[in-house]
Amino acid sequence: MLKRVLPVLLLPLALFGASPASASVKASDVIQRAIDGFVRPAYASLHGHAGTLAKAMDALCQAPSQGNLDAAHAGFSATVAAWSSAEIIGFGPIKENNRLERMLYWPDRKSIGLKQVQAALAGKDPTATDPAQLAGKSVAMQGLGALEFVLYGDGAETLVGKDEPYRCAYGAAIAKNIETMAADVDAAWKKPDGFAGLWANPGPDNALYRDGTEAVTELVGVFINELEMVRDVRLKGFLGAKPQGDKPRQAIYWRSQNTGLSLAGNLSGIDALFQASKLGDALPEDSRWMAESIHIQLINGVATAKSIQGRIDKTLADPAERGKLEHFALITSSLSGLIGTRLTAEFGLTAGFSSLDGD
Structure with a gap:
């Protein structure tokens, strides 16, 4: 990476x-202007779009249809746009707990991430449908790249039907994981005594x-x-x-x-x-x-x-x-x-x- x-x-x-x-x-x-004028709004926007995406995935799983799949696609694209803006701030809270790599494992030059996602789908790993357990798995299995394959990769057409519920459940877990990370980073940047306070207040006692x-x-x-x-x-x-x-x-x-x-x-x-x-x-x-x-x-x-x-x-x-x-x-x-x-x-x-x- x-x-x-x-x-x-x-x-x-x-x-x-x-x-x-x-x-x-x-x-x-x-x-301080950079933090208030860009960093905080950017990660707040990511949090909001990730929440909408998670809800769209839940709706798709509960009622599979082309309309709900289209809504999930729209939510994914909006989240990609929000992340693409926010990700330029690749330090601070986003670096904690491997969030940067967990949010987007790319480039995947050796297709390691792709193979892991395909293996989860083929084996229907039940732990990958639990957001809490998914967060502890490989970084390549739980971010935007993994969700993109679920929504657009080989076999994605099954999402509009009820015969293959696992794929949607895995996608919903990924979306929830993305939302959780976005929420955590959003909250961390908003803390006046957190990383934002350190960056905006340099001095000899600042580590x-x-x-x-x-x-x-x-x-x-x-x-x-x-x-x-x-x-x-x-x-x-x-x-x-x-x-x-x-x-x-x-x-x-x-x-x-x-x-x-x-x-x-x-x-x-x-x-x-x-x-x-x-x-x-x-x-x-x-x-x-x-x-x-x-x-x-x-x-x-x-x-x-x-x-x-x-x-x-x-x-x-x-x-x-x-x-x-x-x-x-x-x-x-x-x-x-x-x-x-x-x-x-x-x-x-x-x-x-x-x-x-x-x-």
């Missing part, structure tokens, strides 16, 4: 004030963030790392340098046709976080065009990703549609240059890092 690693950023105190004290105060303002530099480094790392992840892992994991190198079944959420929705959610989250933090306001007056350019490019990236709909293999087979993916890659590369090089240079940051590591 991928590991998010903070970039090595050396943030001068002069950026946020002339003294360590003023630096911490200014950094606290930036971080995680000793000064404003470290707190803001965490924030800047989100923009740099997530853009790299979206482009180099999520997109280039299936988009080849040339059409013959494309791997449509390596695309995230390819079964549910939510690949574009997910990519859009990632960039939408980055934009919302950047705007909420008002980090661009710390730029010198003659360099604030960068903040507006970042915003515009993120909006364009979101629009491009949202236009990618339907089966990803058909998108890749159509030169015009495939061109949208290449355009999306160019946008993310431009953004990486703007944020990872030019913005950090304006702040006097040194960005030398390897932000993603895979097994």
Whole structure:
């Protein structure tokens, strides 16, 4: 699985004030805006959508029908969109108890997760239909990837009938597990004396963030790392340098046709976080065009990703549609240059890092 690693950023105190004290105060303002304006609303939204999804799965199991399956599909897509925005904050409460991997085990390069889900369905493992017991099983069996296979994978057509109740029961347990994790993370971020309090109040007695530099480094790392992840892992994991190198079944959420929705959610989250933090306001007056350019490019990236709909293999087979993916890659590369090089240079940051590591 991928590991998010903070970039090595050396943030001068002069950026946020002339003294360590003023630096911490200014950094606290930036971080508090990020928490209140993006992080808390994003995870609250995920909690709400996950709850709707869990109810839709319960309704499908109680009364199998095409209408209820359509509602479950809609709930799944809405939850994917909410998660794709929130997941850019891949530290803090979401990292506790392996929640990040349990929520989404991806990429599944060796199909380990797929095989475990298929084995549970084939063997009708009764413990996998109990949310409490499922939470203690393999991370690959209990998140969005597992639920996607239940709802869209081979055999999903049985969900509209009553002959194979196990598949729906397993899916309902996954949905409930997702809701529980979302609720726990939502509650954790809302605690004023929890992780949010530590991030927004750096200082010498803070075990995680000793000064404003470290707190803001965490924030800047989100923009740099997530853009790299979206482009180099999520997109280039299936988009080849040339059409013959494309791997449509390596695309995230390819079964549910939510690949574009997910990519859009990632960039939408980055934009919302950047705007909420008002980090661009710390730029010198003659360099604030960068903040507006970042915003515009993120909006364009979101629009491009949202236009990618339907089966990803058909998108890749159509030169015009495939061109949208290449355009999306160019946008993310431009953004990486703007944020990872030019913005950090304006702040006097040194960005030398390897932000993603895979097994």
